[in-house]
Amino acid sequence: MDSADEEMVEVLDDDGAVIDTVSRREMRERNLRHRSVLVAVVNDADEILVHKRASWKDVWPDRWDVAVGGVVDPGEAWEAAAAREMVEETGAVAELGYLGEDRYDDDEVRVLARIYHARTPGPFSFDDGEIVDAVWVPITQLRDWLADKPACPDSLALVLPRLDSP
Template identity: 30%
Template sequence: MAPSEPPEHDGLRETPVATQPVFEGRFLRIWRDTVRLPDGAVAEREYIKHSGAVMVIPLLDNGRVLMERQWRTPMRRVMTEFPAGKLDAGEAWQACAARELREETGYSAREWAYIGTINNAISYSDEAIHLAFARGLSPGPRQLDQHEFLEVFEAAPEQLLDWVHSGAITDVKTVIGVFWLEKLLSGSWDLDWRS
């Protein structure tokens, strides 16, 4: 039986009346829309346009996973995350995932399993993050971007659950990845592995 979809609610739809750019940087674009609400009133909506990203959950043959620590300026602290990176224009998720995994960790993967897409901040951003598992990892040299500093380390899946529970990991994509990892390792959810 196929999973059901939530019902549509067209009565909640907002109709764009005007759209204008507010800020255009190298990484983010901020837009302001004037919209007509379901009751006919007019309102403004500001949001970030983002090219999208990919996050990889790298499974090592020893039962552990590869993780990263990286300074994140908006949070003003070092964050613990799975490897991830921004999609280039027209880039497929798997090409981006392979590139980011190699650049940030030095590893290449023999097999991939696509999990799906998440929208991590729907109230103010259109960013979509593709999530995937990687296994059959082979080490190699890292190829960090200029001015990119991060530490790569191995962690046991149980450690990750503890860190999510304690609040040591708060990055939403990583939290979701940890719960997917738990489902995979328990045998609750199957994945379609491909080369």
């Protein structure tokens, strides 16, 4: 069993209140609602960093994603989680802009997410192995670029509309 499987995760009710704490494995197995952060990373040319997730990821492996991010730790502040995920996944530190909060529910994931924006050209390092490939895509061409690629549905649903009207 992976140590990530045993990480603790807060379970939320439909109003976003914490009602329990369970292992990440249990959260995934039962598809329990939890807190998550998404960070859209863009550069000064209005390109977005799109990355491919590793094959070992516990949800949506080998898919392209338009945001870095992940599960918020128990008791962790939202913005602290976004900054932590940004550093863990990209090695970069950047000022975060808040883009909003929303829910995403499907057969694999149920999240209450806060969405952020980070403007930085890098440099990036993908040392934790969660990202196996990354490219800059002009935001105006993003939907066309993604059209024939498997992508993470949560970030598409929650991030793309906010890129259209930041």
